[in-house]
Each structure stands twice: as C-alpha cells, then as structure tokens.
Amino acid sequence: MATNKQPTFAFGEGKISGYAAIFLSLLSFFAVFCFKFPELLTSPEFREVYTGESMKYLLVACIIASFFFAVLSFLLSNVKRWALMGILISVVTILLGGFTVEGRAVAPSSWHLGLDWLLLDLLLMAVIFIPIEMVWPKNKEQSKFHPEWRTDLVYFVVSHLFIQFFGVIAQAPASLFFGWMGLSQLHAMVQSLPFMLELFLAFFLTDLCQYWAHRFFHSHSFLWRFHSVHHSTQHMDWLAGSRTHFVDIFVTRASAFIPLYVFGFSTLVFNIYIVFMAIHAVLIHANTRIQFGFLKYIIATPQYHHWHHCEDPKYYGKNFATIFPFIDKVFGTYYLPGNEWPEGTGLHEANYPKGYVKQLIYPFTKSPFDENLHMEDRSKR
Ligand SMILES: [Zn+2]
Numbered sequence: 001m002a003t004n005k006q007p008t009f010a011f012g013e014g015k016i017s018g019y020a021a022i023f024l025s026l027l028s029f030f031a032v033f034c035f036k037f038p039e040l041l042t043s044p045e046f047r048e049v050y051t052g053e054s055m056k057y058l059l060v061a062c063i064i065a066s067f068f069f070a071v072l073s074f075l076l077s078n079v080k081r082w083a084l085m086g087i088l089i090s091v092v093t094i095l096l097g098g099f100t101v102e103g104r105a106v107a108p109s110s111w112h113l114g115l116d117w118l119l120l121d122l123l124l125m126a127v128i129f130i131p132i133e134m135v136w137p138k139n140k141e142q143s144k145f146h147p148e149w150r151t152d153l154v155y156f157v158v159s160h161l162f163i164q165f166f167g168v169i170a171q172a173p174a175s176l177f178f179g180w181m182g183l184s185q186l187h188a189m190v191q192s193l194p195f196m197l198e199l200f201l202a203f204f205l206t207d208l209c210q211y212w213a214h215r216f217f218h219s220h221s222f223l224w225r226f227h228s229v230h231h232s233t234q235h236m237d238w239l240a241g242s243r244t245h246f247v248d249i250f251v252t253r254a255s256a257f258i259p260l261y262v263f264g265f266s267t268l269v270f271n272i273y274i275v276f277m278a279i280h281a282v283l284i285h286a287n288t289r290i291q292f293g294f295l296k297y298i299i300a301t302p303q304y305h306h307w308h309h310c311e312d313p314k315y316y317g318k319n320f321a322t323i324f325p326f327i328d329k330v331f332g333t334y335y336l337p338g339n340e341w342p343e344g345t346g347l348h349e350a351n352y353p354k355g356y357v358k359q360l361i362y363p364f365t366k367s368p369f370d371e372n373l374h375m376e377d378r379s380k381r
C-alpha cells in the first residue's frame with residue numbers, strides 16, 4: 001500500500017479550515033459563471049431541481065463560509081498561505097458579482113456543459129464524505145491528497161461537465177433497440193404497482209443489467225483494458241469511483257438505462273434511483289470502515305466493493321453487483337469474509353499508465369499487459 005509523504009489532516013492546526021476556505025472559494029468563483037452564462041454552463045434537467053433564488057443564497061453562504069474558514073485558518077495555523085489564497089479567490093468572486101448575481105430565465109441552447117451539476121455534486125459529496133473519511137477512516141495513513149487525487153478529480157470533472165454528451169450516448173441503445181416496441185401498456189402496468197415493489201424492481205433490474213455488463217468487462221481482454229482503468233486506483237476514497245474510462249461509463253450506463261426505458265418507471269422512482277446511485281456509487285469506494293451491520297448483506301457497502309478492487313489475484317472476479325449482493329450469490333461471485341478487508345487495492349501490473357490522458361488513450365493502444373496471465377485469471381471466474 002502506498003504511503004503518503006504528506007501528513008494527514010489534524011483538527012486545530014488550521015489546515016482543514018485552510019483547505020475548506022480554498023475549496024469553498026473556488027466553488028463560489030465558478031458558480032458565478034453559471035449565473036452569468038446559464039445557457040452554456042448549466043443543464044436543463046438539473047435546473048428543474050433547483051431555483052435561481054436558492055442557488056443565489058447558497059452562493060452567498062459559500063462565500064461567507066470561505067471567509068469564516070480563512071479567518072479560522074489564519075488564527076490557528078503558522079502557514080498563512082491557505083487563508084490568504086481563500087480570501088483572494090473570494091474577493092475576486094465578489095468583484096465578479098458573487099453577492100449580486102441573480103437567477104434569470106434561460107433560453108434554450110443546443111449544447112451545454114454541466115458546471116452546475118459538477119459544483120453542486122462536488123460540494124454535496126465533499127460535505128458528506130470528507131467528514132466520514134476523517135472520523136471513520138478505513139486506511140488512516142491515506143492522505144486526502146494521495147499521489148493520484150488530481151487524476152481522480154479530473155475524472156470527476158469530465159464526467160460531470162459533459163453530462164449531456166454522456167447522457168445522449170448512454171440512452172441511445174435503449175431507444176434504438178426498444179424504441180419501436182409499443183411499451184405504453186407495460187409502462188402503465190409498472191406504474192400501477194405498489195410503490196415499494198416498483199422501486200425494488202427498478203433497482204433490481206438495473207443492477208442485474210449492470211452486473212452482466214460489469215462481468216463482461218472483466219472477462220474479455222479488450223473490454224478489460226477499458227475497465228482496468230477503474231481498477232487501477234490504489235487509493236480507495238470518495239473520488240476513486242470517478243476513475244472510469246468513458247467507454248466503460250457509456251456501456252455501464254447504457255445497460256442500466258435499458259430496463260429504465262423498457263419498463264418506464266414513474267418519475268419519482270426514476271429520481272430516487274438517480275439520487276441513490278449518485279451517493280451510493282461514491283460511498284462504496286469511500287475510505288471508510290463503517291460496517292452497516294446486517295445491512296451489508298442486503299446492500300453493497302464499502303467493504304463489499306473494496307473486495308471487488310482487491311489487488312491479490314486470488315480474489316479477482318468477486319462482487320460485481322453494484323447494489324444487491326444477492327445477485328452475486330445467485331451467480332456464484334459473492335465474497336464477504338466477516339469483518340475482513342482486502343490488504344490492498346489496485347492492479348498487479350507495474351507501470352500501468354498514470355494520469356487522465358494516458359489512461360484515456362491506453363485501451364486503444366497495444367497493451368503491454370495483453371500477454372499477461374492476469375486477464376486469464378479474471379476470465380476464469
Ligand atoms: Zn470491476
């Protein structure tokens with residue numbers, strides 16, 4: 001397991017507050033541009049979820065909070081540069097209109113980036129998972145700023161910014177293969193089911209499709225090149241799950257979208273599914289030892305998915321399900337040994353490409369690992 005040269009966070013040293021000041025000021029800085037150029041930088045689907053008014057208050061709150069943390073860091077720490085940087089970015093944000101911007105009617109546009117989705121999801125996930133990882137860490141030695149955190153952040157940024165691109169392509173196979181069918185009767189029937197049953201069906205059918213797509217990625221050497229990117233992380237944390245090659249994202253999302261499209265679940269069920277997946281996918285990669293009691297046998301937990309990422313070839317090919325462990329039980333790929341955790345995560349290959357661009361290109365090139373027994377090991381399971 002890679003160790004960290006940088007010390008871990010400690011309360012009372014002004015480091016956490018310094019980073020919080022910089023983080024919040026940067027989010028505020030970019031949020032101002034969402035108000036100024038909403039046609040280009042915000043997504044119509046996501047705009048339906050919030051109002052300009054609520055986002056304005058959130059922006060003001062983030063700017064004030066960044067000042068608060070900057071002052072705290074300034075008082076607590078000998079290192080003044082974190083506080084000064086936070087204050088500088090916040091001042092620039094205010095000069096750009098941070099306290100005065102207003103939400104307005106947005107004209108339709110043919111293309112857009114999901115900067116609003118990126119900033120809000122980043123804020124929400126950081127607020128939920130950074131405290132959890134600090135209070136109940138699995139690997140105490142692992143710094144938030146491990147050697148590859150920037151790579152994982154780039155994956156997070158790209159997958160959120162290009163939400164329109166990913167969405168259109170991920171939905172294409174479902175409408176292409178099933179769009180010609182008259183599905184309205186089936187949709188009406190599904191939507192008349194008891195709510196909990198409909199919800200379970202949506203989760204189960206999407207997870208079943210994802211299970212097989214995921215297993216397919218593990219059992220074909222060409223596909224494995226794409227999915228190996230996701231497995232290359234040695235530092236499991238809340239950002240690590242973002243490290244997924246775009247081909248992997250398309251195929252996995254498209255496979256999950258097929259049952260959603262065919263069965264036509266109600267909007268409420270669809271929205272619950274989207275919110276659950278956004279949080280749960282981050283949770284299962286998080287650097288936290290929270291065990292969840294008996295729930296861990298019902299819903300996939302960090303321990304469950306960390307075993308899927310286990311570095312030791314002895315444990316390859318386990319725990320493909322994203323939500324329900326019982327799917328792995330049925331297909332013989334379940335592994336959850338008491339309270340044990342894998343020794344390490346990542347790939348066995350030395351010199352695996354590092355960095356977003358190298359990993360983007362790598363699956364399309366002749367892989368130096370093609371002759372490796374590693375893949376054979378995976379396909380047998
Ligand atoms: Zn996998």
Ligand SMILES: [Zn+2]
Pocket residue numbers: 230241285305309
């Ligand atoms: Zn994973």
